Amino acid sequence: MWVRVRMERQNSRLGGGAPAMLWAILDEAVLRRTVGCVEVMRDQMRKLVEASEQPNVTVQLLPFSLGAHPGLYGPFVILTFPHSTPDLVWIENPKNSVYLESPEDVDNYTDIFDQLRDIALGPSETRTRTARISKELEE
Secondary structure (H helix, E strand, O other): HHHHHHHHHHHHOOOOOOOOOOEEEEEOHHOOOOOOOOHHHHHHHHHHHHHHOOOOOEEEOOOOOOOOOHHOOOOOEHHHHOOOOEEEEEEOOOEEEEEOOOOHHHHHOOOOOOOHHHHOOHHHHHHHHHHHHHHOOOO
16 A cells, blocks of 8 residues: 555656655665565666656665765655745654654754765766666676
8 A cells, every 4th residue: 555655646746747856865775685576676776767867856876885874874854845834854664754843853864964965876877876786687
């Protein structure tokens, strides 16, 4: 059920007349850890590369060669809103979701995101690396 909900949300929010902006930073492990069969992994990577070519989508990869980095504490999403609605951070875990609303928390996660953005591969290099990893699955 959650997969269907997320797919519908993705299709409705990243396309259309006023698409949302998405900036994703992924650890290389998400491309290397096989979930499902090889065909599913290749399709996922192809979709990732295609999505990253949209003007409102930026994808960057944190390669294994970086070693430890500030993103190892776990995934998070910084949600920004138009107008006067304050930003917030969304942290999802197996039992629940947590929203952090305090400016200090949002600033802390924004700093972490900026650090990750600075050390990650650029969008073009990320697409190239993703395509290469996908091709390795065929071997």
